[in-house]
Amino acid sequence: MRCAVIQFAGSSGDGDCCHVFKNILGQSADYVFHKETFKPADFDIVVLPGGASHGDYLRPGALSAHTKVMESVKEAANSGKLILGIGNGFQILLEAGLLPGTMLINKDIKFYADEVLVKVENTATPFTNLYKKDEVIRLILSCKYGSYFADAKTIEQLKSQNKIVLTYCGFGKNGDEEDPVASMENIAAIANQEGNILGLMPHPERCAEEILGNTDGLRMFQSILQYFEGGKTL
Amino acid sequence: MTAREEAKNLGLTDLEFDEIVKTLKREPNYLELSLYSVMWSEHCSYKNSKAVLKRFPTEGPQVLQGPGENAGIVDIGDNLAIAMKTESHNHPSAVDPYQGAATGAGGMLRDIFTMGARPIALLNSLRFGKLDDDRAEYLFREAVAGIGDYGNAIGVPTVGGEVYFDDSYEENPLVNAMCLGIVPHDKIVLGKAAGVGNSVMIVGAATGRDGMHGASFASGELTEGNEDQGSPMQVGDPFKEKQLMEACMELLQKEWVVGVQDMGAAGVVSSTSETAARAGNGIEIDVALVPQRDKDMKPYEIMISESQERMLVIVEKGHEDDVKKIFEKWDLDAVKFGTVTDDGMLRILENGKVVGEVPAASLAGGVPIVKRESRRPEYLDKLQTDFSKIPVPSDLNDILLKLLDLPNIASKAIVYRQFDQTVGTNTVVTPGSDAAVLRIKGTKRGIAVTIDGNGYYCYLDPYEGGKQIVAEAARNLVVSGAKPVALTDGLNFGNPEKPEVYYQFEKCVDGLSDAARKLGVPVISGNVSFYNEGKHTAIYPSPVVGMLGVLEDVEKHCTMDFKQDGDVVVLLGE
């Protein structure tokens, strides 16, 4: 499996994603700088990492969505390559129109960094095939603009096409804190119609090692690997 | 106006003015006076504290760089080292808590990555008035948001800190930031302008009129009138800083880089004079070459501007374009504006014409050191409390609940939840524990880090209070499974010209020193912030200590929660 990790101006999760693909999964991972381009054939999966690209100025993801590398990302997406956007990467996918909807500022207008409980709603994706349906997993959320918003029609579509992949079902270490985010339909992750693009707000790459106290995120990366090794079917 | 009167307006004393005339063998012009006024301010020169700071133990086999550089550096094994430092941003945070705290974190980060170390963790120590005071609540809320937004945007985790509320901080809050970075031994870069003929470059953001005289502002009490200095507040740009950090990390891999220094307080003048003085050289610069954001800036304004997200870089002659290329990639300016010389002078040109010329060493270290008067405060003798006379409460459960409800004791999750604690995937133990633990990728090792202070103890007994803080920090590390190896301090006190304040300062330093010596934990860096007083109140003497510990095997760290029914609970100590 060949993985591209995009380095936007101000990305900070790029190293974390590369670390998981390379050192934990033992796969090849290359950085692609936002001023560069690539061909769909160059990689199997493209990761848009977290961080505050362009300082989150204007709107998170808005400025990165207009960088040169995004033309290549769109091309790869259209040719069916896997695209994974995490945190700010999700926001970039939204701003670039590769996923529907947008992110609003958290309900309490504060940055929120803690563990969250999320429910796996859809396991028939290349990103979640190793989870069990309705399984509740722990991931780390770290964002200020994490409140998913879309118009009624889009929400209806996401639901009817089963494209809501993860939903929040608890906040804080014990999952009993008040919801600071107020995401529509509790959306934590969605996929596009074709199912090759996933955007998620929580960070699976920070929950992929025993020493960090949580390996629930590792299965997302293993799912991707499984998808490639087990013969691709979307 | 005579030069002497001008000097006085700029905050220089008669004694200092005489010293300048003696050094220059002539009267200084306005530009030169401005340079002296910021460089000889307490904030930059440590004139009130230098003598006392000598009491700190600063040596040990693990120390690779002690106090005097941008940050201290200590060996942690496996050919790796940790650079660390504490920095205060108290006065700016009182004026604009959001920007003040944010730029404090920003300056701290630059001190670390100028040394070639990649920042891996931030901590902070905060003191505000009680939360039922509206202004205190506002300062607290905004300072926390400012620290969070800056650190979160730049992608360095905040792994620990402390918050304390007390009336004594109502007018003058304390905002101290601490940063740690990791660097292989052979990649350490110092702030030295070595090699005559080498090129002096300014990189990063353009220069504006931000925070003019900020350094001298930080060296005066907060009184009405000086809250608005008539010059713009520095605004932080974490995005630019992140770009600057990545560019510097790339640059500092190159063997032709000679020295790097952050442009923090007193910007161009402090970075040029300090790097020159450390190398025993001079620097000649042309201010007209500095990229400028504002129109018609005067040479003195360019010299002392505190615009953020800038650095001074000294490279071997001929590599200027290589530097430009790296910074272009990160969309940043890099401009050669000077040269290292052998005459020890900081020579300032404007479009080729000399407009000022002073010995670099005199700016950087020539301030007349003042031995302040020290007097034991009377209140200390009135503190006798007979504890046997305090009645034992009848309902201890009730008292316990009341205690847990106090803002100073309650969980600080509301604060650290606003900080990204885990970016970088190194954080093994997150805030909420005694110390944070980080793993060091590529090794079995880990580090533990904590920041602690206790102003009230130091008020009651400055010497014992100082000792206590070091002991507490060390305990926090040890219970996490780490061996303490070095500390960095932040010394926050009132007006040192008051003998009682100076007494507190001296005694606290003695306490910190004695404990550090006893525990074998050298002081490798620190910061002094005086004049933390308002119109009505002075803060408690408030030193804080950031301490680093090493775990040979990070798997063997210990967390503080009870693990299992039936486990034995033991109380150690008296």
Place this chain on the structure above:
Amino acid sequence: MLVAKIFTFPKAGVLDPQGSAIKPVISNLGFTNVKDIQTGKYFEVKIDACDVAEARKTVQELCSKVLVNPVVEDYEFEILEA
């Protein structure tokens, strides 16, 4: 040189968390006559255009491409001589 003053604000039906957070603060301060507050963004853009029509076109394009998020924001603008 012309100057465009552009304001964005939440579309009808879209949540405005900032506005909702400010409102109670304002009431607590005793501003009883303030009935509602909505927050948005402001941009001041200098445009090198021959006439207002050209500047209008630039602003509209700028807004639809970058400055405004059409999912949740509306905008207004006016164009003045610099």
Place this chain on the structure above:
Amino acid sequence: MLVAKIFTFPKAGVLDPQGSAIKPVISNLGFTNVKDIQTGKYFEVKIDACDVAEARKTVQELCSKVLVNPVVEDYEFEILEA
């Protein structure tokens, strides 16, 4: 009911990080005639006031107490019939 449209912007000489980050992106998109961009905040406030003079007073107080950070921001406003 009157409506106040308030906009804030960085004081002269104060850095506008957001504006300077947006500018190069706009240029790259081919907006060559956009020479400068400054960012600020926009507030639309409904005020229950008898006349414009009263509304002005409210807005000024509102800005100096809550909406504007006088250390780094300036503001302007206009008042209209709702």
